[in-house]
Amino acid sequence: MNVLHFFVTGYPGYRPVVMIDGQRIKLKKDDKGRLSCAYTTEAKIVRVTVLRYFETNAKGWFWLGLLFLLLGLGIFAPSYSRRCLAPACCFDVWLGEQSEVGVNFVRAKKGGRVVEYRTECGVQEYSNVYNVDLRAKRRARVLALMQALIIIGVLVTGVLLIIKYGLGLF
Amino acid sequence: MPREKLPFGPPPPGKDLAMMYSGRLGHILFSFSVVCMVLCCMGLASFVMSAVLILVALVGVLITLGTVFSFAPDFFTDMLDAAGNAIEFSQMLLDIFPILFACGTACAALAVVFYALDRSRRHIGGIVLSSIFLGILLILLIAYLI
Numbered sequence: 001m002n003v004l005h006f007f008v009t010g011y012p013g014y015r016p017v018v019m020i021d022g023q024r025i026k027l028k029k030d031d032k033g034r035l036s037c038a039y040t041t042e043a044k045i046v047r048v049t050v051l052r053y054f055e056t057n058a059k060g061w062f063w064l065g066l067l068f069l070l071l072g073l074g075i076f077a078p079s080y081s082r083r084c085l086a087p088a089c090c091f092d093v094w095l096g097e098q099s100e101v102g103v104n105f106v107r108a109k110k111g112g113r114v115v116e117y118r119t120e121c122g123v124q125e126y127s128n129v130y131n132v133d134l135r136a137k138r139r140a141r142v143l144a145l146m147q148a149l150i151i152i153g154v155l156v157t158g159v160l161l162i163i164k165y166g167l168g169l170f
Numbered sequence: 171m172p173r174e175k176l177p178f179g180p181p182p183p184g185k186d187l188a189m190m191y192s193g194r195l196g197h198i199l200f201s202f203s204v205v206c207m208v209l210c211c212m213g214l215a216s217f218v219m220s221a222v223l224i225l226v227a228l229v230g231v232l233i234t235l236g237t238v239f240s241f242a243p244d245f246f247t248d249m250l251d252a253a254g255n256a257i258e259f260s261q262m263l264l265d266i267f268p269i270l271f272a273c274g275t276a277c278a279a280l281a282v283v284f285y286a287l288d289r290s291r292r293h294i295g296g297i298v299l300s301s302i303f304l305g306i307l308l309i310l311l312i313a314y315l316i
Binding site: 014057071076077133136 | 289
C-alpha cells in the first residue's frame with residue numbers, strides 16, 4: 001500500500017476542492033497549521049484535480065440569488081463576484097510507499113498558475129491555469145443587474161414612504 | 171494515462187451550496203446588526219447630536235465672521251430647528267431601543283453561527299467583528315438602563 005501525505009498551503013481567496021483519483025478528500029489542519037490529509041492507495045500513480053464551485057452554477061441559481069437579494073434588500077446582500085476565476089488544475093503524481101506532496105496556492109489571476117508543487121515525487125502536469133467560468137460570470141452579471149434594480153426599487157419605495165407618511169418629524 | 175477532459179464549471183453539491191448560502195445569510199445578518207447598532211448609538215447620543223449641530227452653527231458663524239447672515243438671514247434659527255428635529259428623531263430611536271437592541275443582538279449572534287457554518291470561504295473578519303458588535307451592544311444596553 002502506498003500512502004500519500006497531501007498538504008495545501010496558501011489561500012487563493014476561496015477554499016478549493018481537491019480530488020484524488022476522482023474522490024473528494026477532506027483536508028484538516030495539521031500541527032504545522034496547513035491543511036492536510038493522508039490518502040492510502042494501491043495505485044502507483046494518482047491523479048489530483050483542483051476544483052472550485054460557484055453558487056451560480058447550481059440549479060435554481062436565479063431564484064435562490066433573488067431570494068437572498070430580497071432578504072438583504074439589495075443593499076445589505078453581498079454582491080456576486082464577476083471575476084469567476086475557475087482553476088483548471090490536474091496533475092499525476094508517482095507515489096512511493098510514503099510520499100509527501102504539497103501544493104501552494106498562488107493568488108488567483110486570469111491566465112495565472114493555480115498551484116506550485118512542493119514535492120520530491122515525480123509530477124506530470126496536464127493543466128495548471130486559471131480560466132474564467134463564462135457561465136458563472138454571465139449569471140453573476142444577471143444577478144448584479146437584479147441587485148441594482150432591487151436597490152433602486154428599495155430607495156424609491158423609501159422616498160415615497162417618507163413623502164407620504166414622513167417620520168413624524170418633517 | 172490519457173489526458174482527460176477537466177471537470178470545468180460543475181454545479182456544487184448540495185452540502186457545498188448550503189455552506190455558500192449560509193455565508194451569504196451571515197453577511198446579510200451582519201449588515202443588519204451594524205445598522206441596528208448604529209441606530210442604538212444614535213438614540214443614546216441624542217444630546218451629543220443636537221450639541222454638535224449647534225456647535226456646527228456657531229463654527230459656521232465664526233468662520234464666516236457673521237457674513238453667513240447676509241445670504242442666509244435665518245441660518246441660526248434653521249440650525250436650531252434642525253437640532254430640535256435631531257432631538258425628536260433621537261427620542262423616537264430611544265423609544266424603540268429595546269427592539270433595536272434585540273434585533274441587533276440576534277442578527278450579530280446568528281451572523282457568527284452562519285459564518286462559522288460556511289467553510290467554503292474564510293470569514294474570520296466577519297466573525298470577529300460580529301463578536302465585537304455583540305460586546306458594543308451589551309455596553310449600549312447598560313448605558314440605556316443607567
